[in-house]
Amino acid sequence: MHPDPQSPAQRIVADLRDDIAAGRLPAGAKLPSVRDLAERYDVSRSTASKALILLRNEGLVVTRHGSGAYVREAYPIRRLGPDRYARHRWEQTSVEAFTTGVPGSDSTRQQGHQTQDVSLVAADEPVSAALGVEVGSSVYERARVMTRDGIPTHTMTSYYLPAHVEGTPLVDSSPGIAGPGGGFRVLADRGLPPHEITEDIQARMPTAEEALLLDLPSGEPVVEVRRVTRTADGQVVEYACGVHAASRFVWSYTYAIPD
Amino acid sequence: MHPDPQSPAQRIVADLRDDIAAGRLPAGAKLPSVRDLAERYDVSRSTASKALILLRNEGLVVTRHGSGAYVREAYPIRRLGPDRYARHRWEQTSVEAFTTGVPGSDSTRQQGHQTQDVSLVAADEPVSAALGVEVGSSVYERARVMTRDGIPTHTMTSYYLPAHVEGTPLVDSSPGIAGPGGGFRVLADRGLPPHEITEDIQARMPTAEEALLLDLPSGEPVVEVRRVTRTADGQVVEYACGVHAASRFVWSYTYAIPD
DNA sequence: TAGTGGTCTAGACCACTTC
DNA sequence: AAGTGGTCTAGACCACTAA
Structure with missing residues (x-):
């Protein structure tokens, strides 16, 4: 008993x-x-x-x-849908508007902030598979930590082929390009306008480093988002991987039921 | 120091x-x-x-x-995309094929299993908001627990308007309709063919009951998926909410970048 | 039966916050 | 200085597993 x-x-x-x-x-x-x-x-x-x-x-x-x-207080939850990548958010604006240190030009992004760290790295397996290059090839890595109201909410690390971004402000200038649309704008300027996105979403517990970096309360899961961006002719122009504090986001997708 | x-x-x-x-x-x-x-x-x-x-x-x-x-062993991860709702999976088949106790008719679903529990309940806030009825209205609840290889993987609870499903095998017959496509098939038969889906995805730690029900190892997060299904003219025909063991699923969405 | 993880105690000490 | 959560000890006991 x-x-x-x-x-x-x-x-x-x-x-x-x-x-x-x-x-x-x-x-x-x-x-x-x-x-x-x-x-x-x-x-x-x-x-x-x-x-x-x-x-x-x-x-x-x-x-x-x-x-x-x-x-525990409930955080305001941010809803992430395809709209956040909308063309009008990056197409008509000048590249300078995305540069760090030029604040307030877009008041909707006022509370957001990000650090950035661009470097040339050797592609690991997921990166090489997504970009279609061999493991160990040199690719540009653009690592960011996004902050909201002074609290880190997620990381986002993008990978680009050197041929696509070499010589652009994305990798050359410092402080560099800021904001979610900056990368898309630069690719469009190079004749590689982003057209289609595939997002993979998965939840797990954070690693020790992630818990520290994102200042996660113990017991908070993270959501890992892997994004592949292609041009209209199917060419992959960006692979990105982000880690989000789970309690602050919802992902929302609307689609027609396929045949 | x-x-x-x-x-x-x-x-x-x-x-x-x-x-x-x-x-x-x-x-x-x-x-x-x-x-x-x-x-x-x-x-x-x-x-x-x-x-x-x-x-x-x-x-x-x-x-x-x-x-x-x-x-910990890595489970095989199931990739969930819009294809799982594809029309061909439910449109051409007979309703009988979805009935529990008629196994093997679709070998791709061979390893899957589910329990089911249909009842008339009072709509709570999220349900009433999605279905467009008042809180407390009677709606049909169809609660399922999905199993894979004998291990529970996720729950999925659907809500329907009585006017839409009254008199159909979805709510009348026992053992009732099984399989992911059963509900869509029944709605289509009633002249309400599902056309569009909105899915909201969010991760969190499980409640105590969920951990028990899904037999989750301590430290395993869950992913909550809320789905609203509409006909071509925008009428909501189903609201569903599922709780998934996070380590067993990836959600994948592909879409064109909006203007 | 021997070995395993899980829980609990009573108490010590530490680091941090608040006043 | 007083109160807080966090960690650790040494040992007891329980429940479960495997041979």
Whole structure:
């Protein structure tokens, strides 16, 4: 027979979960301290602490060392659809508008920010497969970390064939091209206008580096997006891979049912 | 000054992570036991155990109670694209082919299985918003749990307007309609052929019930897919919400860059 | 039966936050 | 200085697995 239907830690977790779900502990509210819980439930402090860790791993709670445990606030969620690549966002604008250090020209992007790091690297397997070159070939890598309200939200690393971007501001100038449309604009200028995109979407737990880089709360998954961009005649002009904090994004696609 | 750049548990985690990444511990390999680790690193058993829990939460390791800890095997990943809804998969077939208990008629679906549970429920907020009815209205709910090789992979719960499906085998017959195309076929038969789909994709940690239902290893995220299906004239004929074990799926979409 | 992971205790100490 | 979460210990006990 099962002697214990629920362990002490699980009882605490269940109770707090209910309190959160019922709104008795609204978003941002402070949870009882570890020492409080230990006394109330007559368990050791380790057990009470474990309960908080479990709630944290579920994404329901964030802990602030030295301060307390709090019901996690819901972030505003950004909806990502094909529109974010729309031609009008990059076609009619000057390349200079994409340059870092020229802020405010597009107020819709006001809160966004990004760092950038362009270098020539050897293509690994996924990159070479997407761009159609041999493993180890030299390709341009453009690594970015996107920030929103001072908090990193996702990374996006693009790869280009040197023949496509050599001599463009994308890889030559510093501080370089900023904004999501900058790369597309440069490709279009080189006679390689992007036409079609394939996006692969997959979720997983972050690596240790990603958790650090994106400042992820423990228990937050990431969504990896791999994007292949082609011209109208099917030529691949960009491969990009991004890692997104899962709680901040929804991807949305609308399409006709195929035959 | 920081006295400890790395805690004992983190040292163990880092070492094992390296062993896994380097292939010294290949997929399926058994890790050293908690007692082994405790002795080797001269730490308490609790600390060694914690290291395994951290690796499990990263999705790198699975533990089998009483047996040991093992490097997690990579599942075969299923690629989900618009093709899975293709017309030819449901239009030309007889409704009977979708009925549970008539296996093997479509060998490509041989390994798949599903349970089904149809009932009339009150629409909650997301359902009513999608179907365009008031909260609390009666709608048909068709809840399914999909299985692959005996292991549950995802749930899929569809909602229909009673006026659309009343009197059809979708809600009347038992065991009822099976297979992904069954619902579309029935709607088409009623003069409401599905034409367009909008899918919203979001990742998060599972709830306690989901982890149980889908038999998820600790640290496995889920992907929630919400689907709205419309006819050619824009009428919504189905709202569906699925929860998928993240490690078993990739979603793939190809589209032309919009203006 | 021997070995395994899982949970818990009681207490120590540390690092951080808040006042 | 007081209160907080985080980590660790040494040991106990339980539940499960495998031979």
